[in-house]
Amino acid sequence: MARIGIFDSGVGGLTVQRAILDALPGADTLYLGDTARVPYGTKSADTVTQYSLRNARFLTAQGIDLLVVACNTASAVALPALRAALQVPVIGVVEPGARAAVAASRTGRIGVIGTPGTVGSGAYQAAIQALRPGAVVTARACPLFVPLAEEGWTDPADEIVRGVARRYLAPLAGEGIDTLVLGCTHYPLLKAAIAAALPGVILVDSAETVAAEVKGRLDVPPGRAAEHRFYVTDAPERFLAVAGRFLGRPVERAAHVDV
Amino acid sequence: MARIGIFDSGVGGLTVQRAILDALPGADTLYLGDTARVPYGTKSADTVTQYSLRNARFLTAQGIDLLVVACNTASAVALPALRAALQVPVIGVVEPGARAAVAASRTGRIGVIGTPGTVGSGAYQAAIQALRPGAVVTARACPLFVPLAEEGWTDPADEIVRGVARRYLAPLAGEGIDTLVLGCTHYPLLKAAIAAALPGVILVDSAETVAAEVKGRLDVPPGRAAEHRFYVTDAPERFLAVAGRFLGRPVERAAHVDV
Numbered sequence: 001m002a003r004i005g006i007f008d009s010g011v012g013g014l015t016v017q018r019a020i021l022d023a024l025p026g027a028d029t030l031y032l033g034d035t036a037r038v039p040y041g042t043k044s045a046d047t048v049t050q051y052s053l054r055n056a057r058f059l060t061a062q063g064i065d066l067l068v069v070a071c072n073t074a075s076a077v078a079l080p081a082l083r084a085a086l087q088v089p090v091i092g093v094v095e096p097g098a099r100a101a102v103a104a105s106r107t108g109r110i111g112v113i114g115t116p117g118t119v120g121s122g123a124y125q126a127a128i129q130a131l132r133p134g135a136v137v138t139a140r141a142c143p144l145f146v147p148l149a150e151e152g153w154t155d156p157a158d159e160i161v162r163g164v165a166r167r168y169l170a171p172l173a174g175e176g177i178d179t180l181v182l183g184c185t186h187y188p189l190l191k192a193a194i195a196a197a198l199p200g201v202i203l204v205d206s207a208e209t210v211a212a213e214v215k216g217r218l219d220v221p222p223g224r225a226a227e228h229r230f231y232v233t234d235a236p237e238r239f240l241a242v243a244g245r246f247l248g249r250p251v252e253r254a255a256h257v258d259v
Numbered sequence: 260m261a262r263i264g265i266f267d268s269g270v271g272g273l274t275v276q277r278a279i280l281d282a283l284p285g286a287d288t289l290y291l292g293d294t295a296r297v298p299y300g301t302k303s304a305d306t307v308t309q310y311s312l313r314n315a316r317f318l319t320a321q322g323i324d325l326l327v328v329a330c331n332t333a334s335a336v337a338l339p340a341l342r343a344a345l346q347v348p349v350i351g352v353v354e355p356g357a358r359a360a361v362a363a364s365r366t367g368r369i370g371v372i373g374t375p376g377t378v379g380s381g382a383y384q385a386a387i388q389a390l391r392p393g394a395v396v397t398a399r400a401c402p403l404f405v406p407l408a409e410e411g412w413t414d415p416a417d418e419i420v421r422g423v424a425r426r427y428l429a430p431l432a433g434e435g436i437d438t439l440v441l442g443c444t445h446y447p448l449l450k451a452a453i454a455a456a457l458p459g460v461i462l463v464d465s466a467e468t469v470a471a472e473v474k475g476r477l478d479v480p481p482g483r484a485a486e487h488r489f490y491v492t493d494a495p496e497r498f499l500a501v502a503g504r505f506l507g508r509p510v511e512r513a514a515h516v517d518v
């Protein structure tokens with residue numbers, strides 16, 4: 001039996017959990033969404049690190065074999081502190097995303113979009129250049145993408161969605177990138193609009209690479225009935241209202257916890 | 260001497276502080292921006308109340324004569340808990356905003372825009388109807404307005420700004436409102452775009468009504484040199500980068516505190 005702890009600032013990390021459940025259907029999971037403190041992307045590295053440590057301690061206290069940091073901002077700034085503080089392996093989304101981008105890119109001109117915290121940390125830029133030293137990385141924060149995704153304004157034919165995507169992505173098109181990392185778990189919901197603004201560019205979502213890495217680290221017997229528990233730090237209602245859409249299967253219960 | 264404590268979830272409450280400083284130039288102020296937990300507008304009433312109590316306790320521990328809750332969401336959901344817990348008078352922004360709207364409206368058809376938390380609480384709707392029982396109040400949450408204001412995308416000629424304002428405000432125009440309450444301290448930055456989407460409608464910003472109420476409660480000798488201190492719960496850099504624009508005068512220092 002293996003039990004995986006996963007945390008995110010909110011609901012977006014369920015897109016990562018979805019890929020993990022597809023890869024490892026027999027694993028138990030504990031998901032913690034820090035919905036009382038969401039978003040992390042506009043906050044300082046120190047504050048995000050402090051919240052990440054609290055989330056991780058809550059999950060390790062329940063007994064987990066491995067921790068997945070499904071939040072890009074927390075992965076970008078808090079991994080060293082988490083690895084120093086915890087006994088279990090810690091997997092973030094930045095390094096797998098960088099690896100997938102380097103594998104996909106032919107020209108080595110790679111774009112990264114994310115929250116101000118993720119982009120400002122330089123973590124994707126550093127991870128990509130460590131894997132491919134000649135890579136030219138152009139990064140851009142897209143703060144309106146998260147509220148657009150949460151409003152459900154994601155149709156690429158919508159003039160507001162198209163206008164926002166073009167304004168953020170035109171500078172990346174101008175750099176001639178051939179690959180773009182979606183460095184925020186909300187952005188896959190805007191994939192069609194992002195693709196329309198950057199025709200021909202390969203879009204990389206790190207969820208599947210993360211799931212493959214988790215699978216490589218754990219020995220999970222197939223076919224057992226797995227148990228999945230969900231925790232949130234704000235009232236569960238709003239989380240439950242959208243969680244199913246992000247996870248791709250029903251989420252019926254989430255417990256409110258203080259961490 | 261009088262010392263006024265003011266808190267908000269972030270930087271927006273400085274627009275309220277600005278009106279207070281204009282009305283009471285001799286008063287000392289302590290401003291707390293809960294930038295580590297911003298925004299409040301998408302969180303549950305319980306969580307916002309808990310954060311508001313912590314903010315208030317921090318300010319009262321420094322010694323204040325009066326507390327201004329400059330955040331619309333906190334004013335909408337946490338005032339009863341704050342008044343029960345504190346010894347000093349507590350003034351929120353909802354009741355003064357409702358009073359200003361009722362005074363301004365000829366037809367009694369009044370619109371309210373704010374965060375999901377403020378609108379969902381029904382606090383403006385209740386306060387307006389208590390003052391004018393026949394009023395017809397139409398409320399609408401506008402989640403994209405805050406990130407637009409923070410991006411500096413506020414020009415009414417900008418097609419994205421115009422598109423978002425029209426989408427949110429068209430239903431209010433359809434209701435035939437003659438007065439609109441800007442029920443979030445970020446919204447005055449979008450005043451021109453909101454006015455363009457609702458021609459002829461009176462826009463009410465509660466900051467000045469709040470300042471008048473504070474002035475009526477405190478005896479402040481004019482002409483003394485006042486002291487203003489700023490506290491934030493996240494790193495001060497981002498707050499300091501925009502605070503001057505919201506306050507209308509320079510903000511040079513802000514202390515990082517845990518509350």
